[in-house]
Structures are given as structure tokens and as C-alpha cells.
Amino acid sequence: MRVSVLASGSTGNTSLIETPQHKVLMDAGLSGKKIASLLADVEVDIKEIDMVFLSHDHSDHSKGLGVLMRRYPQIAAFSNSGTWSYLTESQKIGQIPVEQINVIEPGQTKTFGDLDVTAFATSHDAAEPQYYVFTSGGKRMAFLTDTGYVSSKVKDVISDADAYMMEFNYDDMMLRNGPYSWNLKQRILSDVGHLSNEDAAMALLDVVSSKTKRIYMAHRSQHNNTAKLAYDAAKQILINGDAPLPSDVQLIMTDADKPTNLEQI
Template structure:
């Protein structure tokens, strides 16, 4: 059995999010929060083509996750998976696509696609019905968790000890509090339906990293209220304080809003 399982965060940040996942039988995207042209370029940068993508999974309807969904669906004919409430609010934003491409994938379900099992779960974010995904292949798991204001015990249990994890490190609390955002927006980001701070993401990781975990990616960094070195250092320090072997037992990677991470095997 070929157990090759690869991932690349094509883009991750407040300006746009796209993740690429592949197994021997499937090549899929999670979200398409950039222009179709930009996503094509990012795919080329890791030696892959959108012509080969056979599924697109959507987490929620915010523009930094769906900007290119309609374009990709129309141009490449790939089926698009989202839950019913997300479809209701997303449809007007992405334009007309073939009804046969509209696939319903409710939170709490697991769908089987040959050698890839995809499991969805609800998160706490100010969208219609936001959900993220676990991807299972050959006894390995890639867990994605961004765009959530807090992490419930149930969600932590689902993503516990995943082999690779994309974890939100959206903002530095001090930068956000003293930055130029309107107070209402600051409250939204800091609230239970907002985003995880660097510290929140790190503490979640401290609770869920296990012996299987080999790769951790810090994602969805705010370009206004965070800095890559600051997020990395904050998370690294908290993990070390919790006696976790950063850069020894597992690697800690940064992501970028317009540059893909290396296509890496899990």
C-alpha cells in the first residue's frame, strides 16, 4: 500500500487561506480565499496543477476563505463541499456554479473518498456554521484548526495527537489592543467567536501534541496585529515551558499569506 500523504499551506493569513492535501488517489483543497490566478500560481510553485484537484472543502463563508471558490469550481469542475448553512450564505458570493458540484457536508460527519477519510467538526467563529476538518490516510491524521475564538474540550479531543497540525496563531494580544482597529473589531477578534491569539494557540497545542505529532504549522496570522517571528517565539516558549520537545520531537513551521510551505510528507 502506498501511504504517501502530503500537505502544503498554499496561503494562510488574514488576507487569504488555501491548503493543499494529497494522497495517492486524491488531491484536494481546503478553502480558496485568494483569486483563481493566485491559487494557480501557488499550486505551480509546489509542482502541482489545479487540473488534478478533485475536491474543494470550504470551512465558512468569509471572503478570505471563499474568494476563489466560484472561479475554481467553474473553471476546473471540481465538486465543492460545505454545510447547508454555509451554502445558503455563500452562494450569492461565489456566483453560479453547476448544481451537481454543490455537495453538502455537515459538521460532525465523516466522508470516505477512497484512500482519504475526511471528518468535519464545528468551531466557534462569527460565521453561519463554521467547521474545520481532519484528514485521515494510512493511519495518519492532518488536523486543521483556525478561525475559532476558543477550543472546546470536544474539539481538543478530536485533534489530539494528530500527526500534523495547522493551528491558529492569529494575533498578539498587546498589538491588537493598542493597534488601530476600531474597538468593536478588537472585541470581535478577542471574543469567543473571534480568533485564537498566539498564547491561545500555544496553550491548545500544549494540550494536544502527542507522540504521533511531528509537524506543527502556525496559521492565519494577522498582518496588522502579529509578526511571524513574534508568533513563532511565543508559541515555542510556551511549548518549551510545558516540557514539549520543540524542534526535537516535532518541528514548528511558519506559514505565509502569499507563499506556499514546502509540500511535505506527513
């Protein structure tokens, strides 16, 4: 299994998971043209994508999905029934080809040849948010952003993974002292908002293991965080703390419009 976080941030999110049998997108929160360009940067043709797994309906995760489904009929798109109901009724991403809609509910694991995908519910102010663990060739990668907190149930699902993409959305003091309205600050700080740097690192402390080789630090706010603050928080809590991580673990910063290397997990 090879993975690249193609783009991550408030302007749009999408990642690539590649196995010998599949090329899969996790979210499609940019234009179809931009997603194709990001894939080309890691030498993958968008016509090779055969599945997309959608986390929730917010536009920075979903806005390109309708275009991809209409333009590339080979794509099977997956999310839960609550998210599909909202997207089809609102037509937020346009007319969606019914034959390409597939359902995976929280708590379900589905197998697609050499790839197993497990969905789990998260806490965010969307219709029915969920994220996924992708397993192939004995390796597991867990994706988790856009959640106000990480429950013990979620920790059970994502524990002991070989790699994580985890939300490091904001620095607490930058958010509190920043330009956002108090209502928006309260939303971000709430149980249906986002994870702070410290929240993310503390959640990881409970789930990482000696198997964990990569932690992709994702969904960083442009206004309420910096790469250095996120990295320093993760290092302080994980690397210098009691996390049972191998000495060669990598903390990888993701970018809003530049993909990480397509690397084997």
C-alpha cells in the same frame, strides 16, 4: 499524505492535501489565478484538483471557490448545509454549479478511497463555520483557524494528530495597542473571533502527542502579530513546557503568498 499550506493570512487562505488518489484544497480564499500559481510553485497542476473543502463563507477563505467550480467541473466542493445556503442565497461567490455541491456536516466523517475527512464545528462569526481532520495512510492532519476558542469537544476530535495547522492570529498587546477600532478589537478578542498566540499554544498543549511532527502556524495578522512573537509564544509554551512532543518537532511559519514545501506527513 503530503501537505502544503499554500497561503495563510487575512488576505487569503488555501492549503493542498495530496494522497495517491486525490489532490484536495482546504479553502479557496484567493483568486483562481493566484491559487493556480501557488499550486504550480509546488509542482501541482490545478486541473488535478478533484475536491475542495470549505471552512466558512468569509471571503479570505471562499472568494475563489465559485471560479474554481465553474472553470473545473471535475471539482467536488464540500461544506455544511448552513454555509451552502448562505453562499447560494447571497451569491457572494457567484452562481455555483449545483451538481458540484456536496454536504458534510459537523460531526460527520466521509471516506473517499484512501482519504477520510472528519468535519467539526468551530466558533466564529460566520454562517456555520467548521474545520476538518484529514486522515490517510495511517496519518492525521488537523486544520483549525478562525475560531474564538477551542472547546473540549474540538480538542477530542483533533487530539493525537501527526500534524496541525493552527491559527496564531494575534499578539494580545499588539492588538489592544494597535490601530483597529475598539469594536473590531472586541470582535477579534471574542468567543467568535480569533485565537491569540497564547490561546493557540495552550490549546495545542492539550492535544499534541509524541506522534506530532509538524505544527504549521497560520492565519497570522499583518497588523497585530509578528512571526517572532508567534514563534516565541509557541516555543515557550510547547517546546519549553510540558508538551509530550518529539525532539524533532517542527514549528513551521506560513506565509500570506508563499507556499510551504509540499512534504509528507
